[in-house]
Amino acid sequence: MRVRRKWFSAFPLPGKSATVSAIACHRRSKSNAFDEGSGTINGVMLIAVAAVLLSAIGLGGNILVCISEARSAADQAAIAGAASARDGDFDPCIKSRLASSLNKATLITCKVDGEDVTVKVAVKTEVPFVPFVSRMARAGPVECS
Template sequence: MSRRSRPVVSNRVRRFFASFIFDKPAAAPASVIARHRLLNAGAYDEGSGTINGVMLIAVAAILISAVALGGNFLVCVSDARSAADQAAIAGAESARDGDFDPCIKSRLATTLNKAALVICKVDEEDVTVKVAVKTAVPFAPLVSRMARAGPVECS
């Protein structure tokens, strides 16, 4: 066997195994005992708590974001419904008063409610509107609602 192919063994390892061969009780070095105790106590798991903490914070952030987006969506639905109702009532009142184009007042009502008038139909004194409101939700950028208003016949 050449010198290069021979495995390198430290003196500490030689002494430790020599104690078994010659029946001499060998005490393991203090560093080996300390390392063994640390391994068994889980001290080499340093950093795993940090990763768990980061994951917990990430999950909490995702849940809070989902709740915030859901809340924004519900508020926008309510705003769209209110804007549609007000626009329909304003248009119906304008139609009842005999204005030339009741949709102008409906458009004004939706603009004041920070919405957009999508559809406005006038059938005699009845006005039907469709209103859209922008949301902060990525998969639903607009929310639209329809409303109809007009005089009710008394019987």
């Protein structure tokens, strides 16, 4: 609670002398009356800006980690499918689906072209406006020459 002074409290009474600091204090308090509480608002805004920036960094980091996981899962699913196709299994996409699910990813597409297998997998993110990220991979035997 702020105590208001009367305007004449800084001026000397008859028989008493006023100090310069008392008059300066009185003038300073009247001129800065509108600045009271501005430090609190600035502090709150600084905390809000820091929270928004940290959240953006965290969400961006989550997307980058999920992209890396999706790339890894796609590579492993394609290699599993290509190995299955090389071994002559009936449906190499079953092995690709198993490999992607073991890597916490979802197999979206799987195409078999001879012994080559092309897959596309998706990984869920924790970001509200980017629900998942997807990556493609292709694997097959390399001809020796």
